[in-house]
Amino acid sequence: MKVDAVVLDIDGVLVDVADSYRRAIVESVLCVYGDTIPKRDVQLFKNAGGFNNDWELTHATALYILARNEGLAYDLASFTDAIEASGGGLAGARTVIANAVDPDVRERIYAEWDRERLTTVFQQLYLGNELYRKLHDREPDLDADGFIHDEPVLVTPDTVAWLADQPLGIVTGRPAAEAAIALDRTGIDVLDERLFTMDSDTPGKPAPDALISLTERFDGEANRVAFAGDTLDDIKTVHNAADADPEREYYAIGVQSGGLSGERGRQAFENAGADEIIETVNELPTILGS
Known part of the structure; x- marks a missing residue:
């Protein structure tokens, strides 16, 4: 799967929020x-x-x-x-x-x-x-x-380094201040205009507005965008974006490090129409190319 940009959720993807x-x-x-x-x-x-x-x-x-x-x-x-x-x-x-x-x-x-x-x-x-x-x-x-202090980081330093070389955005339901804390903990640096949070002037997921607006902010033409999230709403967000913005291709990646783990979670992601299903965000360099 070759894409022009990568978009990530935070909770259940970059940090574990089961105990937070x-x-x-x-x-x-x-x-x-x-x-x-x-x-x-x-x-x-x-x-x-x-x-x-x-x-x-x-x-x-x-x-x-x-x-x-x-x-x-x-x-x-x-x-x-x-x-x-x-x-x-x-x-x-x-x-x-x-x-x-x-x-x-x-x-x-x-x-x-x-x-x-x-x-x-x-x-x-x-x-x-x-x-x-x-x-x-x-x-x-x-x-x-x-x-908040009980949020293990799920993304490895190698993956963080790979993400640093990609056009990268974040779409999360966190308030902006809490998103900043989590991203700082992971070591991931995202441009302010590529970070959509609860405080952004867009509807929350699964509405496609944030994902589409973010895609429009990538430098140059981002015509193929992958969004990785841990919930079925993340998958729906991608499908809604594809319907609302048919000029671009959006790919939904289900990440099983949140609540949808195991075979049951995989089946739920498949039923929701995920294009790829991975156990952790650290598989992104493999499926999206180096």
């Missing part, structure tokens, strides 16, 4: 509501689509816990399947709740659903006290060391 972002999701809900889901089940929400933003995934998890406590009949797998069937994301979760419970029950659930507090707790747990003060300019009300 995913831990923050489940522990934020536990902290606020005293109940939560197993960390492994976060992947069910990711597979439902539309949860590129982990704050919204946290909100949806809390919504499920609150609804379950009010007698929601769905188990988590059924709930996330219904979210997928309802269009994915937090809007899909709200649709499922609206259709599954009586109006008075729904109002009780929403009265308890404190999205602002969930996000605040998430940021404190993830960043820890020092970074939370620095990035949010406010005093934390929890005592947290910060899960």
